[in-house]
Amino acid sequence: MLDRLEMFMALAAERHFGRAAEKCGISQPSLSAGIKQLEGELGVQLVWRGSRFEGLTPEGARVLDWARRIVGDARSLRQEMRSARHGLSGNLRLGVVPTALPMVADLTGPFIARHPGVQIKILSRSSIEILQQIDDLRLDAGISYLDNEPLGRVVTEPLYTERYLLLTAKSRPCAQQSALGWADLAGLPLCLLTDDMQNRRIINHELTQAGVPITPRIESNSIIALVAHVLTGEWVSIVNADTAALLAARPELSAIPLQGGQGAKEVGLIAPYREPHTPVLAALLAQARRLSKAREGAA
CATH class of the missing domain: 3.40.190.290 (D-Maltodextrin-Binding Protein; domain 2)
Known part of the structure; x- marks a missing residue:
């Protein structure tokens, strides 16, 4: 079921069968068949269909919440087991608001030095995109404003105050x-x-x-x-x-x-509200705390 939940999440994010199939690396008929199989297993219709994607049914919206939790936990489990065997490793997708890009190396540089088995992809995103893509599991974490607009259910670590x-x-x-x-x-x-x-x-x-x-x-x-x-x-x-x-x-x-x-406004690291965090994300949160203390000491 896990692969079909990931297909469903891709469709909910892309809102287009062709783009979702491309994102999953499969053909559009395979994705459509996977969604229909998931509907059969759960006994509910998940997607309104016409000649194109027309949105999620109320049941589909509820299943999407569960899918994010299940897929997120499964990814955390895989990463934890990989780290237990090989040490901290894997990929980290970090969304950063444009104004924080000049400082991001202060966080990622020391982090990579401590954990050379981790690869980081840094993506410029708006604050709204960061929250949405963390929710959709398209980002693992973000750097954004903490105290100006509502954040929702996330974990935060302050990094600096913007002047x-x-x-x-x-x-x-x-x-x-x-x-x-x-x-x-x-x-x-x-x-x-x-x-x-x-x-x-x-x-x-x-x-x-x-x-x-x-x-x-x-x-x-x-x-x-x-x-x-x-x-x-x-x-x-x-x-x-x-x-x-x-x-x-x-x-x-x-x-x-x-x-x-x-x-001034506070800027910091934002991570999904999930316990336990993946080993990579837990290490990044720890690095953010070290950076915040270092910046406080230098101020």
């Missing part, structure tokens, strides 16, 4: 300031992350509270694209301290602290 700075070319007059308030950004040519990013929603709130119109003419889901525009000298952007530190070697850029506002 905001204005990133600007040194040729602009504002680059001469030692600090700025959010209200001082009125009239500046801002380029910002797209509004599906939680960082953008935080910045929107700060600008609105300061009475600053939110009118960026450049938006991107990539921090690199924003920095590239700042480097032209025509634009400014709002970044966090880790991004600013990554760019500190660029002599043509300045990062000016932004003061006031509603306060």
Whole structure:
């Protein structure tokens, strides 16, 4: 039944029989047959069907919750037995919000050094995508905001508190300031992350509270694209301290602290609420705690 539950989960995630079959590495007729066999075993219809996928039945939605638990536990069991035989090993899929990408090596670098048998795939995702894909078992863990929007049923380990700075070319007059308030950004040519990013929603709130119109003419889901525009000298952007530190070697850029506002937001590691965790995920949570203590000591 386990393989059919995985097919069903793939179909629920992709909402398309062809894409789900491709994800599972099987033909579409094989996937359709597997779903029908699962329905026969459980005695309920799981999927509304027409000429295409039309959604899950109420019973299908309930079975999906069970499937995630059963498949997640089965994967945990396999990984634990593999670790018992060969030491900590396996693959770890980590979703990271774009603003946290500049610091992710502080977590993954020492982790890999301690556990060389583990391979990590780092994927840039929005905070909403991270939660959904952890729920769907497409991600093992994520790095995202902890205290700004609801997280649901997850385990968290704080990593750092995000502070905001204005990133600007040194040729602009504002680059001469030692600090700025959010209200001082009125009239500046801002380029910002797209509004599906939680960082953008935080910045929107700060600008609105300061009475600053939110009118960026450049938006991107990539921090690199924003920095590239700042480097032209025509634009400014709002970044966090880790991004600013990554760019500190660029002599043509300045990062000016932004003061006031509603306060900094906490960023941390997010993992599924499941006990026991897989050995790899338990080790990653432990590494996150070490990193948090190290950052607190350096502050």
